[in-house]
Amino acid sequence: MTQQKQMILSLAMFGAAGLNFKSWTDPEVKLSSYPDINIDIEAAKLAEKGKFHFMFFGDFPGNKASDTSDMQTMGLDPMMIASIISNHTERIGMGITRATSWSNPYDVARQFKTLDALSKGRMAWNAVTGANGVSANAYGVNLAPSFDRYGKAYEFTEAVQALWATWGEDALKLNHSTKEFADYDQVKAISLKGKYVQSSGTLPIPPSKQGQPLIFHSGGSENSIAFAGKYADVFVGEVWTIEQGQAIRQALRDAAVANGRQPDDIKFIAGVMPLLGDNKKEAIERHAQFIDDDTFLQRVAHIGYVLGIDFTPADLEKPIDPKLLDQVVVTPYSDPRLENVLKVAREGWSLRELVYHSVIDYHPAAVGTAQDIADYMTEWFEAGAADGFWVMPDVYKVDLTRFVDEVVPILQEEGSFHKDYEGETLRENLGVAYQYGTRERE
Numbered sequence: 001m002t003q004q005k006q007m008i009l010s011l012a013m014f015g016a017a018g019l020n021f022k023s024w025t026d027p028e029v030k031l032s033s034y035p036d037i038n039i040d041i042e043a044a045k046l047a048e049k050g051k052f053h054f055m056f057f058g059d060f061p062g063n064k065a066s067d068t069s070d071m072q073t074m075g076l077d078p079m080m081i082a083s084i085i086s087n088h089t090e091r092i093g094m095g096i097t098r099a100t101s102w103s104n105p106y107d108v109a110r111q112f113k114t115l116d117a118l119s120k121g122r123m124a125w126n127a128v129t130g131a132n133g134v135s136a137n138a139y140g141v142n143l144a145p146s147f148d149r150y151g152k153a154y155e156f157t158e159a160v161q162a163l164w165a166t167w168g169e170d171a172l173k174l175n176h177s178t179k180e181f182a183d184y185d186q187v188k189a190i191s192l193k194g195k196y197v198q199s200s201g202t203l204p205i206p207p208s209k210q211g212q213p214l215i216f217h218s219g220g221s222e223n224s225i226a227f228a229g230k231y232a233d234v235f236v237g238e239v240w241t242i243e244q245g246q247a248i249r250q251a252l253r254d255a256a257v258a259n260g261r262q263p264d265d266i267k268f269i270a271g272v273m274p275l276l277g278d279n280k281k282e283a284i285e286r287h288a289q290f291i292d293d294d295t296f297l298q299r300v301a302h303i304g305y306v307l308g309i310d311f312t313p314a315d316l317e318k319p320i321d322p323k324l325l326d327q328v329v330v331t332p333y334s335d336p337r338l339e340n341v342l343k344v345a346r347e348g349w350s351l352r353e354l355v356y357h358s359v360i361d362y363h364p365a366a367v368g369t370a371q372d373i374a375d376y377m378t379e380w381f382e383a384g385a386a387d388g389f390w391v392m393p394d395v396y397k398v399d400l401t402r403f404v405d406e407v408v409p410i411l412q413e414e415g416s417f418h419k420d421y422e423g424e425t426l427r428e429n430l431g432v433a434y435q436y437g438t439r440e441r442e
């Protein structure tokens with residue numbers, strides 16, 4: 001198996017026209033209809049031009065869409081979007097989330113294997129448990145405690161992988177002279193009866209070019225890390241500092257070893273929001289146009305909350321007093337974004353500009369020129385805080401274009417990102433070994 005020596009890049013696919021809730025309002029986008037699959041296809045083609053390894057689709061079914069809580073495409077089924085995109089791209093992979101708490105393993109096995117076969121080996125299933133009560137309600141199930149959520153996830157994943165292998169690797173014959181389509185002796189039913197999951201029968205779909213889809217995972221708890229150690233090829237995570245990245249990456253590597261795997265068999269992907277401009281000031285001002293008044297005030301309040309400082313409107317246009325910053329104590333129970341808030345605040349930005357740096361957001365922002373952003377990513381990568389990134393540009397058409405045209409060439413020139421795809425399948429491109437079924441790991 002090849003070891004990943006260069007960073008992995010992935011494009012987050014959650015929004016109407018980009019990762020910002022307000023991406024659709026950008027004058028360059030002029031979104032006149034929604035949904036519009038052309039936006040997704042364009043983003044995929046851009047990402048493929050930038051040699052991104054894969055696109056990453058979350059899935060939060062049942063959630064009420066709103067400008068500030070849920071991004072617009074979460075209502076759309078990402079499997080459907082990915083299936084169309086796969087027909088308009090050739091190399092880029094797709095990691096798609098389906099939660100084990102409310103999905104059915106046969107559906108998951110069938111849909112992913114279908115798409116994997118049709119896309120010639122470019123699919124991954126992001127096997128999350130899902131901790132969202134609204135989604136659970138939408139499917140008419142109760143959200144179980146972590147122990148049962150993960151208990152089910154193990155059985156679910158075993159069932160999916162077993163179903164994938166019910167069609168023997170050499171079963172397909174397509175012999176025109178004997179008119180033998182397949183050797184059906186090699187198509188063997190499973191019969192699984194677990195505590196949480198049952199499935200009997202076959203999934204008659206031949207292997208894809210990469211055998212079967214990869215397994216991704218996202219989560220945060222100890223149960224999540226242990227699950228990932230057994231099954232995940234890629235862990236897509238959420239961290240704000242290099243130290244947090246190092247800790248979770250190491251925990252994942254240890255969990256892989258505990259399951260008889262090699263540490264490099266699991267790749268940790270951290271989120272990053274690139275705020276790109278000709279300088280830092282321009283970069284944050286571009287981002288600021290997507291922050292409405294309500295969100296702005298909420299973020300001021302949240303910064304005050306994590307720092308333990310009561311701000312007034314008079315504080316907005318000046319830097320936070322360094323003496324106050326020095327009094328802030330970081331504990332294991334602090335908001336995980338606190339250290340990043342402190343770091344950026346100490347650069348001397350005004351409180352308003354601190355908000356524009358997106359220090360209170362779902363993921364950390366890398367702010368500045370293309371070189372600044374490349375440096376940020378390289379620093380994390382070289383520190384062992386991440387094997388790669390899921391990139392969240394505000395607007396695909398503008399910010400992803402700039403990222404692909406400006407940041408990617410720097411990373412390539414510096415040698416930390418590949419210049420072309422290594423192979424045709426997602427496994428080849430990520431350096432993940434061929435797998436078919438629930439076979440024992442090497």
Ligand SMILES: Cc1cc2nc3c(=O)[nH]c(=O)nc-3n(C[C@H](O)[C@H](O)[C@H](O)COP(=O)(O)O)c2cc1C
Pocket residue numbers: 057058059060097099128129130131132135146218219220221222223224236237238
């Ligand atoms: C980066 C990331 C992405 C996630 N994406 C999804 C998702 O798309 N759909 C979903 O239901 N849950 C998603 N989750 C939530 C996980 O399913 C998980 O249940 C949650 O993080 C709680 O962690 P735990 O299961 O380890 O307790 C995501 C979590 C993380 C960290």
